[in-house]
Amino acid sequence: MRILLPSSVAAGGSAPQRRHTARALLAAALLAAALLAAQGCSGDSGGSGGATITVPPPPPTPVPTGPVGPLAAGQAYTDGPGYVEYTPGDAPVLIIAPHGGALSPSGLADRTCSGCVTVNDANTQELARTIVEAFRARTGARPHLLVNRLHRRKFDANRDRTEATGGGAALNATWVWFHEAADSARAAIVRRGQRGLVIDLHGHGHAVPRLELGYLLGDADLRASDATLAGNGAMARSSIARLAGDSRSTPDRGLGVLRGPRSLGALLANGGYPAVPSPADPAPLVGQEYFDGGYNTQRHGSVFGGPLDAIQIECNFAGVRDSESSRAAFANAVVNALLVYLDTHYGWRPAA
Ligand SMILES: [Zn+2]
Incomplete structure (x- = not known):
């Protein structure tokens, strides 16, 4: 029995073509199995001398x-x-801690991509959890929380798949799960009829001790005047593009x-x-970093029309995330800021 495949199956082709190829191969195998089953298989027909075909x-x-x-x-899911x-939470905020994991299983290869960063943002997982708990204690409502528990040398949850995993296949499913969890949080907020904010929480070691808020606008962009930025459409290129309009x-x-x-910075x-x-x-x-x-x-904000806005918060270390008491104090300040921000810009207040 010969099985003729479409010519596209034999070729390499682009990624969509390869997906098509995989589906075509599967369909061909299923077709062959069905034909064989209909013929009662070949080896037992007796006397014909035909070879056994095993699919x-x-x-x-x-x-x-x-x-x-x-x-x-x-409830925490992994x-x-x-x-x-x-x-999952029930407030219109998702807090992500992509660089604060501690797990380093020996069975997982270290990321080896050239130029990839493998240093953790110290204490940012703890800080994210503290902010969520402070928000819940104050309001009764809980921000969604998404945490990478792996050390950054194993997995970088703020990169595209290849750089995140170091190119190996072992963490592909983890990468997909992570970003689909973020999508799930965003969808849950939308289902409640709300707009809201994604905070991607990091730590920096730059010389100036201040929070660096990232909106996908570079430092040179930010040095331009408001009038210039308004004139060149900068906010449409930002991670809060939607909020700038609504x-x-x-x-x-x-x-x-x-x-x-x-603004959140204010x-x-x-x-x-x-x-x-x-x-x-x-x-x-x-010259300042x-x-x-x-x-x-970029992926979870509104630059490409997503339903939520996103801001990256890069925290300096001393007095912000270096000790349990500094994290608790900073978490309170973040909650204070968020409550004003959510009310002012999204019309959200915790239930009385
Ligand atoms: Zn980071």
Whole structure:
């Protein structure tokens, strides 16, 4: 028996073509098995001298997914090996800690991609958990929390799949689970009829002790005047593009949500934690180091029209995340800022 395959199956082709090829091969194998079954298989027909044809069953091809619902607020879910963790919430905020994991299983290869960063952001997983708990204690509502429990030398949860995993296949399913968990949190917020905010929480070691808020706008962009940025459409290229157009606070639309008096940088600075950009510190000076955002702010914010906005918060160390008491104090300041921000720009208040 010969099985003729479409010509596209034999060729290499692009990624969509290869997916098509895989489906075509599977269909061909199933077709062959059906034909053989209909013929009562070939070897037992007696006397014809035909060779036995064995068609192996198609191998199982599990499709990686995120957490499977229904999901309960306040309960922690993990991917299969327990490398990443998602705790759903009921407030319109998702806090992600991609660089604060401690797990380093010997069976997992270290990432070896050239130029990839493998140093953790110390204490940021603990800080994220502290912020969530402080928010819940204050309001009764819980932000969604997404944590990478693996050390960054194993897995970087703020990169595309190849760089995140170091190119190996072992963590592909973990990477998919992580970002689908973020999608699940965003969808849960939308189902409640809300807009809201993703905070991607990091730590920096730069010389200036201040919070660096990343909106996907580079330091040179930020050094331009508000009028210039308004004229060149900068906010449409930012991770809060949607908020710049629909803030409940009409005067804050546009550049206001970036560095006006009710921007997140302003609210955090008012709480005692200097931040850039903010009214007092609208842009890094030439030569000053600054992180402007990354994969998560791009993927899970609104630059491509997503339903939630995203801000990367890069925390300095001393007095912010270096001790349990500093983390608790900073978490309180973040909650204070978030409550004003969510009310002002999204119209969300905790239930009385
Ligand atoms: Zn980081």
